Amino acid sequence: MRIDTVEKIKDLARGAVLLGTGGGGDPYVGQLLLQQEVREGRYPHVIEASELDDDALVVCVAGIGAPTVLVEHLQGRDVCKHLLDTMESHLGRKVDAIVPAEVGGLNSIIPLALSAQVGLPVVDADGMGRAFPHLEMVTYSVYGCRTCPMVLANEFGDTVIVDSTTTDRKAEDIARVVCGQLGAMIYGMLYPMSGADVKSKAILGSLSYSLEIGRGIRLARTEYDDPFDGLLNILHQPDIDRHARVLFDGKIVNIKRETKDGWHFGHVEMCGLTDSSQTFEIELQNEYLVARQNGRMVCIVPDLIATLDRETAEPLTGEALKYGQRLKVVGLAANPMMRRDECLNVFGPKAFGIDNGFIPLEDLQIDD
């Protein structure tokens, strides 16, 4: 897969914002970094996981912190290169490939920008098929890979190596407080893994799926009266385990936000466009966690909730939401791997303090 035009970058970022389920970072910041490389003739090189040697050394690179801070805090390309140099020096070995940790407007693009900059391939995969607020909430960790050694840095050169931790949650806890000390938005290189690990433990194809979605939205704007018709044709294909539905069509009547401990917590309230007695609410911690229609749950983590402009179907991150905005909210089934019991233990509803058990999107009722 070649990402060699600004249009493709925008398509990929657009699709990644949808799969980022409110989080995963602002696409504008990520695009700027990648566009700079592409304009100067350096392109990211995307490979299939199957192309990796089993003993290849593969690492994740990601932005870590509160998305609300990221949008105010544009960072240079030098940070991720510095992470790579530090990781290679620490491990005493060259890195062979990069794999995204999550899907998102920033965190799908950052690995591509680093790929273009240094010439390493990026694997078409990630560890969630979506975005999550915690570093340990990845299939890599659930299936036995370790977050550490992890390198953290900001653009000023403050650099911390979390060498080893008793649990991946502890690595997350350390990264979060270090992030707070280093400006609330940092970059991290983590999950040094083998090629064999990536092949067996990653959610495969998430970069190409992001591109498919982003391109589909763009084309649907001219090909369909309602671009959501074209979008749903992509997102809802039960024969290949894709389930999606429009959960709500309405406007935002209230948003509560708090940026605390390096996260963006929030609560979004909506009502129907014509019938304001119809209510809809979404809870978020960087990413959307649960959606309720008229008080009844209609989609819950790890299934995906996406907020899109109701006219253009442009996906919007949680920090881009504003009072009065008219949105359609779409629910998507998580990748089947993400719904396994061992995964739900790490990033199911209880991991976020939500009392409900997980119920698949396609088994939940919604009011028309």
Add this chain to the structure above:
Amino acid sequence: MRIDTVEKIKDLARGAVLLGTGGGGDPYVGQLLLQQEVREGRYPHVIEASELDDDALVVCVAGIGAPTVLVEHLQGRDVCKHLLDTMESHLGRKVDAIVPAEVGGLNSIIPLALSAQVGLPVVDADGMGRAFPHLEMVTYSVYGCRTCPMVLANEFGDTVIVDSTTTDRKAEDIARVVCGQLGAMIYGMLYPMSGADVKSKAILGSLSYSLEIGRGIRLARTEYDDPFDGLLNILHQPDIDRHARVLFDGKIVNIKRETKDGWHFGHVEMCGLTDSSQTFEIELQNEYLVARQNGRMVCIVPDLIATLDRETAEPLTGEALKYGQRLKVVGLAANPMMRRDECLNVFGPKAFGIDNGFIPLEDLQIDD
């Protein structure tokens, strides 16, 4: 200097508690670690700074955290050995010697215990001639050495390398939050320096001075009616820049403590034994910062304040103080190097939010 008997260990720890000015760690924990080595025939090897090669690699090792937590939280000898292995691996070079960061019941002994365990020499010096709550409050930092790379670890194997920071205060900030995540009491190896740096930037002779003080207190208990007479003969020798005086003789009538952000904050109130209208108070952040008699300042950081049992002259750390205890409080002039302007900028009264400027102990008035 040989530290080859349990009596010498106790003497050294006793003197180090006095110079630790309320902090520097509980001597019992440190003694246990060193006694284990000495009982098994492994002795620390103490050298003069002048014996170091100029290009020797010298590092500090210290306990970091709230002393109130340390006394509940005995750690094994493996942590400091692990720090050394990690530091050597990170720097790609063998360490040649250890130097204490500060003087204190724990932090003078920990370097000696590691010396005995691994056979490296310990330099008879430190970076303060006392104890301080912050990592950057050392002459090493004031005169241009850097805290980082710094290795932090707890006894569970959680290990963090703070590779580089823009300032040493930033390294302190990171260490403090990492400490909070790793159990509020951790060990650190820091300030990798050259032998030439130690010779020119350290406070020299602080281990032998601790031993002299601790031995002096022990002997004074039998040789003098009041052991404080013998102790003051050691501490107060103006011809060699040693100034000391008894600041107060009384009992504790109130102690407020708070363990917060990895520090022990406190306020100690005393009154006279016969005249309860005579008041005395000490503020502390791990270490004693300022003492006031009847509301008037009588000793202020970086000069030293020591609290001692009024019968035995046993020095007591801040966390060992109890309601009703009868104490003599002794003030000591800091080492002349510590009173220079560039040092006062980093660890003078203003660094602790105290409004007073620094006034040398010997220029302050006390009521008899």
